[in-house]
Amino acid sequence: MKFEIKLGAHMPISKGFDKVPEETVNIGGNAFQIFPHNARQWRAKLPDRKVVNLFKRNMKKYGIDYEAAFCHSGYLINLASPKEDVWKKSVDLLEMEVRICAALGIRYLNIHPGSHLGAGIDAGIELIAKGLDEVFKRTENLDVIILLENVAPKGSAIGFKYEQMKRIIDLTSYPDRLGVTYDTCHGFDAGYDIRTPEGVRNLLNEIDEMVGLGRLKMIHLNDSKFPLGAAKDRHEFIGFGHIGVDGFRNFFSFEEVRKVPWILETPGGNEEHAQDIKRVFEILEGVV
Numbered sequence: 001m002k003f004e005i006k007l008g009a010h011m012p013i014s015k016g017f018d019k020v021p022e023e024t025v026n027i028g029g030n031a032f033q034i035f036p037h038n039a040r041q042w043r044a045k046l047p048d049r050k051v052v053n054l055f056k057r058n059m060k061k062y063g064i065d066y067e068a069a070f071c072h073s074g075y076l077i078n079l080a081s082p083k084e085d086v087w088k089k090s091v092d093l094l095e096m097e098v099r100i101c102a103a104l105g106i107r108y109l110n111i112h113p114g115s116h117l118g119a120g121i122d123a124g125i126e127l128i129a130k131g132l133d134e135v136f137k138r139t140e141n142l143d144v145i146i147l148l149e150n151v152a153p154k155g156s157a158i159g160f161k162y163e164q165m166k167r168i169i170d171l172t173s174y175p176d177r178l179g180v181t182y183d184t185c186h187g188f189d190a191g192y193d194i195r196t197p198e199g200v201r202n203l204l205n206e207i208d209e210m211v212g213l214g215r216l217k218m219i220h221l222n223d224s225k226f227p228l229g230a231a232k233d234r235h236e237f238i239g240f241g242h243i244g245v246d247g248f249r250n251f252f253s254f255e256e257v258r259k260v261p262w263i264l265e266t267p268g269g270n271e272e273h274a275q276d277i278k279r280v281f282e283i284l285e286g287v288v
Helices: 017-026 049-061 084-104 121-138 162-171 184-189 197-210 244-252 270-284
Strands: 007-010 031-034 069-072 108-111 145-149 178-183 216-221 262-264
Touching: 007 270, 017 031, 017 049, 017 270, 031 262, 049 084, 069 084, 084 108, 084 121, 108 216, 121 162, 145 162, 145 216, 162 178, 162 197, 178 184, 178 197, 184 216, 197 244, 244 270, 262 270
Parallel strands: 007 031, 007 262, 031 069, 069 108, 108 145, 145 178, 178 216, 216 262
Antiparallel strands: none
16 A cells, blocks of 8 residues: 555755755655745745756656656735736746746646635636636746645635636636645535545545546645634644544545545644654555
8 A cells, every 4th residue: 555655745945956855755755745935935036957957866866756746836926816916926926936847847836726805706716717827828838737726715715615626727728737636624624524435425526526536636635623614724733633543544545535646734844744654654554
């Protein structure tokens, strides 16, 4: 079972992109997610050619599949913003993130769809689709797919139901460059109960009916500090939250789930993620 699973964590880039593959293996992983730049800044630049070459060499050296390598967009980007200056800056930064991914050879860039800030879901979805089209138009020659991540239903956030993802994808002119991510904590916040077989089957059916299971490229593996439907977005260590060991064992029992790379966004750093990875494999031992 262990070698069939693609599992890793969100990794730091403070030591350089080229160190990520080795650090991933050191914590017991074979998959990873990184930020393409400082996630709390609007500024970003293409990585140095030397760093890119080292990164690619280490991807090969440590045996990490590019299909299990992901970037996560910066925190400031909001394609649903009704504020024109923020929307434009978001489009520009997302374009640069796509270019950074392409330079590193990473195909998948994960984003939160956006927050409409009171303008309404319909207006927000139209702005998201417009922003994605602008980014894709500017980067037509690059093989990078943007993944829309499900979010907790907090405030004016868009993307807590896959029907909203479908509307975004249907509005864009580049549907082939869009996929989706499922975050277990965010989904639990939105009422998706993966603790029962019926709950997981309903979730998978919804994803398949709305966008197609073939678009599901990554699962963010996080337990939840709060109960089902709480809409708090507070991640917990695997097995220590309200999803729990039994809940994840049930979730892992589905073949469709095991086919997709799992990325931890649980609290702490590499040391804590190593413990979570070990715990995930222990839970998997109980999966038939």
